[in-house]
Amino acid sequence: MLRSKYLIRRFFYTLSNYGISATLKKIYKTCFYSNKIDLDKLNIPNNLGLDDLFLKFGTDKGSLDGKKTYDFLEKNKDGEKKFKSYYEWINRNNPRNFEYQFGLNFTPYYEKYLGPLRDKSLKILEIGVANGHSVASWFYYFPNSEIHAVDIKKKHKFLYKGKRINYHSLDCLDNVAVRKFITKNNNFDIIIDDSFHEQPAITNNIKNFYPTLNPGGIYVLEDFNTADHILKIERKYNEDSGKKLMHRWSILTSEIFDYIKNKKMFKHEIFKEDDLKYIFDTIDRVEVHDLELEHPWASLGFLFKKKN
Numbered sequence: 001m002l003r004s005k006y007l008i009r010r011f012f013y014t015l016s017n018y019g020i021s022a023t024l025k026k027i028y029k030t031c032f033y034s035n036k037i038d039l040d041k042l043n044i045p046n047n048l049g050l051d052d053l054f055l056k057f058g059t060d061k062g063s064l065d066g067k068k069t070y071d072f073l074e075k076n077k078d079g080e081k082k083f084k085s086y087y088e089w090i091n092r093n094n095p096r097n098f099e100y101q102f103g104l105n106f107t108p109y110y111e112k113y114l115g116p117l118r119d120k121s122l123k124i125l126e127i128g129v130a131n132g133h134s135v136a137s138w139f140y141y142f143p144n145s146e147i148h149a150v151d152i153k154k155k156h157k158f159l160y161k162g163k164r165i166n167y168h169s170l171d172c173l174d175n176v177a178v179r180k181f182i183t184k185n186n187n188f189d190i191i192i193d194d195s196f197h198e199q200p201a202i203t204n205n206i207k208n209f210y211p212t213l214n215p216g217g218i219y220v221l222e223d224f225n226t227a228d229h230i231l232k233i234e235r236k237y238n239e240d241s242g243k244k245l246m247h248r249w250s251i252l253t254s255e256i257f258d259y260i261k262n263k264k265m266f267k268h269e270i271f272k273e274d275d276l277k278y279i280f281d282t283i284d285r286v287e288v289h290d291l292e293l294e295h296p297w298a299s300l301g302f303l304f305k306k307k308n
């Protein structure tokens with residue numbers, strides 16, 4: 001149902017923007033060829049660094065945000081977009097030749113912690129991949145790894161394909177579906193959570209996915225300080241009037257990282273005592289980077305699992 005609605009919308013969009021002949025060509029291509037961008041066949045220079053890859057494919061993880069620039073790129077004087085498709089955009093000659101808004105600037109942190117693992121043969125999972133721009137970047141950054149991409153969105157929203165890429169349409173808050181996914185796809189070396197940046201998704205994902213990390217694996221949580229920001233304001237507002245917050249998600253994610261770092265038990269709706277014991281027994285170290293000074297909602301938390 002969703003897919004047909006999407007196709008009908010695409011049909012009228014293409015017809016009104018590009019005319020009947022381009023529309024028929026597109027229908028032909030969609031029916032007889034996969035319309036996904038094949039990463040095994042793209043001609044990406046192999047000297048691109050991680051930040052260049054982030055910019056080229058347009059995730060906001062890099063210092064600049066390529067995707068939004070593509071979305072809002074001006075039309076030329078004939079009313080046509082400068083780039084007719086994402087495929088053309090990715091192949092733009094000079095990726096830095098546009099006016100970009102700032103990205104989250106995670107590159108130095110990813111290079112520091114994940115860079116040494118670049119050439120290994122790993123199993124990587126990203127939860128929350130949208131149209132796949134970060135997955136495409138990881139595909140080139142980790143040339144020997146298998147990448148699993150999870151999103152609540154249906155597969156047709158994911159723009160890419162590749163021999164080392166597996167897309168899974170999954171709601172990470174649906175614990176039954178997550179169990180099934182994990183039984184089938186265990187275990188990972190790197191897990192990146194860029195999905196729903198709020199409680200309870202943040203903790204639910206750590207509870208479900210951290211145990212699926214191999215020894216020596218790394219769990220990364222992005223952008224948790226947006227939710228922390230709001231909670232801090234709410235806390236202060238109440239405290240200033242001598243009140244205490246009573247709702248279920250009143251622990252900051254940064255506090256949860258501190259509890260884990262110090263192996264200190266805490267009461268939580270999602271983490272039960274056994275979950276926390278497992279984390280405390282297997283955690284090697286925790287690194288938290290609040291990057292608010294660089295970007296209003298940039299933050300990164302890394303959980304490093306013991307090697308054995």
Ligand SMILES: C[S@@+](CC[C@H](N)C(=O)[O-])C[C@H]1O[C@@H](n2cnc3c(N)ncnc32)[C@H](O)[C@@H]1O
Nearest residue numbers: 059128129130133134151152171172194195196
């Ligand atoms: C910030 S975007 C991901 C961006 C992508 N990682 C990138 O760098 O280009 C967040 C994604 O999380 C997905 N998401 C939100 N809630 C989810 C859920 N409950 N389960 C799985 N994915 C979810 C959204 O559909 C969205 O595509």
